[in-house]
Amino acid sequence: MRFFRCELHTHTTSSDGSMSPEELVDRAVECGYDAIVLTDHNTVAGVKRAISAGKNRGLTVIPGIEWTTFWGHFTVTGGTSDVLWRDITPQNVDAMIKRAQEKGDVVAVAHPKRMGFPLCSGCHCDYDPCKIKGANNYEVWSHYYPNEGVAARQQREQWYSLLSEGLRIGAVYGYDWHRRDDVPPSYAYTYVGAESASEKDILSGLGRGTTYITVGVLADCAAVCEGREYPIGSVLPKGEAEISVLCERIEDYRSDKPDELTRAEIRTDKGVTSAPIRFGERIKVKTTFEKYCVVEIYGKRKREEQLLAITSAFYAGGICDDHGTRRSAGNRA
Numbered sequence: 001m002r003f004f005r006c007e008l009h010t011h012t013t014s015s016d017g018s019m020s021p022e023e024l025v026d027r028a029v030e031c032g033y034d035a036i037v038l039t040d041h042n043t044v045a046g047v048k049r050a051i052s053a054g055k056n057r058g059l060t061v062i063p064g065i066e067w068t069t070f071w072g073h074f075t076v077t078g079g080t081s082d083v084l085w086r087d088i089t090p091q092n093v094d095a096m097i098k099r100a101q102e103k104g105d106v107v108a109v110a111h112p113k114r115m116g117f118p119l120c121s122g123c124h125c126d127y128d129p130c131k132i133k134g135a136n137n138y139e140v141w142s143h144y145y146p147n148e149g150v151a152a153r154q155q156r157e158q159w160y161s162l163l164s165e166g167l168r169i170g171a172v173y174g175y176d177w178h179r180r181d182d183v184p185p186s187y188a189y190t191y192v193g194a195e196s197a198s199e200k201d202i203l204s205g206l207g208r209g210t211t212y213i214t215v216g217v218l219a220d221c222a223a224v225c226e227g228r229e230y231p232i233g234s235v236l237p238k239g240e241a242e243i244s245v246l247c248e249r250i251e252d253y254r255s256d257k258p259d260e261l262t263r264a265e266i267r268t269d270k271g272v273t274s275a276p277i278r279f280g281e282r283i284k285v286k287t288t289f290e291k292y293c294v295v296e297i298y299g300k301r302k303r304e305e306q307l308l309a310i311t312s313a314f315y316a317g318g319i320c321d322d323h324g325t326r327r328s329a330g331n332r333a
């Protein structure tokens with residue numbers, strides 16, 4: 001398994017983006033992505049063109065859609081769902097998420113704490129938090145300057161509170177890519193762990209929650225439990241593990257690169273363990289937890305201390321399937 005650079009949230013002229021599907025694909029190739037998901041608002045009109053352009057350029061394009069409702073947005077990845085956005089209500093949103101997952105799609109809560117600007121209906125997620133818990137993933141970071149500002153802080157807090165409840169919900173980033181940015185402002189990547197960059201493998205990595213989000217840092221993290229190594233998103237046989245972390249710079253990162261790393265934080269429902277970390281040096285940290293264990297990487301960027309990467313969680317005490325990984329749908333603990 002290796003980690004592939006993905007962008008899970010994009011738009012084209014088929015909704016309110018300014019790039020055609022072909023232009024989006026060209027730009028994604030220039031930016032070094034392995035795979036993108038096309039998630040136009042409530043339409044799949046651009047998907048065929050994007051897939052065919054992706055085939056010509058060697059880029060995996062995964063069909064998707066952004067359910068854009070009055071009470072919140074979701075990216076739905078996989079292209080098999082038959083749910084119509086206008087049928088989604090605050091009362092049935094949990095059932096609609098489940099229905100999409102049963103068809104094989106992976107559902108993420110999109111930019112839940114972002115205020116729409118200036119008239120973006122439903123950017124801010126106003127669904128009852130109880131009704132969106134079944135989503136596979138959660139955009140902990142989104143859009144420009146993803147690791148800074150109020151929305152980022154609130155989204156991270158809400159995601160941790162979901163993990164504290166024992167939910168298995170992965171961390172993803174959504175660029176919410178609408179325009180061609182010749183000089184990209186600060187943005188992040190979602191890396192997805194998979195056997196290959198094929199649509200099927202990336203989708204299955206997303207379903208398992210084998211993901212991390214990052215501004216400029218490659219984070220190779222795994223958990224060793226009872227002598228066996230598990231990838232991010234795994235359900236470990238018990239909540240006792242050695243977490244191994246190795247970070248490198250993303251050399252072709254087009255925004256401000258981190259200057260240096262300062263620490264890794266191993267964050268669990270039991271507390272936080274901090275360990276110094278530098279580029280290129282693997283660290284190993286022992287931890288115990290009952291529900292979840294997340295790795296956060298901190299360092300200096302733009303001359304200030306910043307949170308640079310967040311992994312999805314390792315989970316404790318679940319019943320392991322063959323791969324020791326989280327089930328993709330109906331992922332409640």
Ligand SMILES: [Zn+2]
Binds near residue numbers: 066111
């Ligand atoms: Zn949206």
Ligand SMILES: [Zn+2]
Binds near residue numbers: 009010
């Ligand atoms: Zn969007």
